[in-house]
Amino acid sequence: MVVEQNASKWQEFKKGFVKNWQLYVLMLPAITYLFIFCYIPMYGVQIAFKDFYANLGIIKSPWIGLEHFRRFFRSYYFGRLLKNTVMLSGYGLLLFPLSIIFALMLHELKNEKYKKTVQTLTYAPHFISTVVLVGMIKIFLDYPDGLFNHVAVALGRKPTSFLTDPQWFRHIYVWSGKWKSLGWGTIVYLAALSGVNPELIEAAKIDGATTMQRIRYINIPTIWPTVVVLFILQIGNFMSVGFEKVLLLQNNLNAETADVIQTFVYRTGLLQGQFDFAAAVGLFDSVVNIILLVSFNYFARRTSEHSLW
Amino acid sequence: MGRNSHGIPDKTFDIINNFLVFIITLIVVYPFVFVVSASISDPMAVSTGKMWLWPVDITFNGYRKVFANDNIWIGYRNTIFYTLLGTAMHLAVLLPMSYALSRKGVMGKKFIQWFVLFTMMFSGGLIPTYLVVKNLGMLNTVWSVTIPGLVGAWSILVTKSFFEANVPEELVEVARIDGASDFLIFRKIALPLSKPIIAVMGLFHGVSMWNQYFKAMIYLSDRKKYPLQLFLREILVINQVTEEAGGVIESLMEQVKTAAQIKYAVIIVSSLPLLLIYPFVQKYFVQGTLIGSIKE
Known part of the structure; x- marks a missing residue:
């Protein structure tokens, strides 16, 4: 009986496969890519638990258990890296509502042409590369000839060397990022807002609701699910920060606040060649990200009925 | 409030x-x-x-200096090449995959979707990926800047839902009954219907290829292969202007002055293409962001 059933299942499997073989061929390039460039690295992450020798390769290098993790957690850098990463991401999260507020403001603009123009103009920074953004930051914050210092001097203050002062790094990083993403970030919310039922708005107007009341009782609840989903997604990247930008903004003088886990991975791994140790640090980062993502999603599902899955 | x-x-x-x-x-x-x-x-x-x-x-001295700088031309040429090649490859891998996944009743579809989705949640990270690229002998080749990051779970899932919404299942069934193969259906029915998603995905990938510096920085060692962003990094971030125009030796003061001017000009020269194009294709970007945010 069982054998027969298995045989017919196998037949079914074969039939299904043969019938759609061309569809599998269509999938093949992408699956091959994902396998080689996503799954093999996942397999390769085992060097985090090994004493890796390039000539022995990943498989033959001897296991050393949690040695690299122990070394990382005990190192002088660990506290500083963790603090910097958390502070930078946390600061970014604090500014998360700005795009929402800006979207709510844009939605209330009566003049369509004005609204379109504002949108096009505020989307522009999104298309600037990280290198150019950092270049512009350096120009504007230059000591002593940058625009910010000219304004400071005009206001009777002393010029500041913003880029080498650890106190300024977080503000520079986070606010320049907001400048780049503020407009672009409104797109999703504006789309959600355009889905508001016009009858509801008419009814609210007839009942004498002010604009502020409409925003509070109709618009904000409308975009709330979108807000929750985007917030969870951002939490899921909490530990990654925008490390390509941090790397460009970093220098020996501001490292005290500008050194984050990902730049540490880059430095120890690719510049100093400690592949195994750096892989361990990177793995720590990914694991924390997953834990945050899953737990916030759980929390969101429990408290607001909106979640990623 | x-x-x-x-x-x-x-x-x-x-x-x-x-x-x-x-x-x-x-x-x-x-x-x-x-x-x-x-x-x-x-x-x-x-x-x-x-x-x-x-x-x-x-x-216009700054622009004159920028255009006289060989690095800028080399970088520009490489960036255009990487962007076009990378985007073409991206679409060539993305579209068939997404189309096949959008079809109903494909055996193992659930599993394949999880296979895709999981890459979004967990990755081996920088070092293991670097080792793969290195072990494949791709260091310092075109492939090192075009293949890693070729296609992601997000674009596959977004494109898949586009196909689901825009290629009617009945049309596919009729074509199949008429004896059309899946290859043919993909080419003759699905692709012609998918111009908007091709534009959206192509533009997204193209912009990120144009602006990308990190991959090139870790994988490329030959300056002749550098994309524009790496030369920009030298000029804008590490303040190093390699004077290759030759000829007149300028005073130090003069050099400092031109260095500053070159920075402004180079920002414009490198960002202008995207800043000029995007207002005209803005609607595609907006659409893309939207399709991507729709929760299934």
Whole structure:
């Protein structure tokens, strides 16, 4: 009986496969890519638990258990890296509502042409590369000839060397990022807002609701699910920060606040060649990200009925 | 939104709102205006703060220097090549995959979807990926900047839902009954219907290829292969202007002045293509962001 059933299942499997073989061929390039460039690295992450020798390769290098993790957690850098990463991401999260507020403001603009123009103009920074953004930051914050210092001097203050002062790094990083993403970030919310039922708005107007009341009782609840989903997604990247930008903004003088886990991975791994140790640090980062993502999603599902899955 | 703000009359609200939006827009736009003006102003006027909005003592020296710089041309050529090649490959891998996944009743579809989705949640990280690229002998080749990051779970899932919504299942069934193969259906029915998603995905990938520096920095060692962003990094971030125009030896003061001017000009020269194109294809970007945000 069982054998027969298995045989017919196998037949079914074969039939299904043969019938759609061309569809599998269509999938093949992408699956091959994902396998080689996503799954093999996942397999390769085992060097985090090994004493890796390039000539022995990943498989033959001897296991050393949690040695690299122990070394990382005990190192002088660990506290500083963790603090910097958390502070930078946390600061970014604090500014998360700005795009929402800006979207709510844009939605209330009566003049369509004005609204379109504002949108096009505020989307522009999104298309600037990280290198150019950092270049512009350096120009504007230059000591002593940058625009910010000219304004400071005009206001009777002393010029500041913003880029080498650890106190300024977080503000520079986070606010320049907001400048780049503020407009672009409104797109999703504006789309959600355009889905508001016009009858509801008419009814609210007839009942004498002010604009502020409409925003509070109709618009904000409308975009709330979108807000929750985007917030969870951002939490899921909490530990990654925008490390390509941090790397460009970093220098020996501001490292005290500008050194984050990902730049540490880059430095120890690719510049100093400690592949195994750096892989361990990177793995720590990914694991924390997953834990945050899953737990916030759980929390969101429990408290607001909106979640990623 | 304070508690008593509900009392604000609508007229007042509109005035304040319009005004604030105006100010925010100014803040966003101002740096661009400044850079454009600075790129054609006398460097002395810029560094002393005399130039703050409109150009002062107009000169095109910065642009002349930029165009005389071989690195910029090499970088530009490489970037265009990487962007076109990378985007073409991206679409060639993405579209068939997404189409096949959009079809109903494909055996193992659930599993394959999980296979895709999981890459979004967990990755081996920088070092293991680097080792794969290295072990495949791709270091310092075109492939190292075009293949890693070729296609991601997000684009596959978004494109798949586009196909689901835009290629009617009945049409596919009829074609199949008429004896059309899946290859043919993909080519003759699905692809012609998918122009908007091709535009969206192509533009997204193209922009990220154009602006990408990190992969090139870790994988490429030959300066002849550098994309524009790496030369920009040298000029803008690590302050190193390799003078290759040759000929006249300038005084140190003169050099410092031109270095500053080159920075402004190079920002414009490198960002202009995208800044000029995007207003015309804005609707595709907006659409893409939207399809991507729709939760299934």
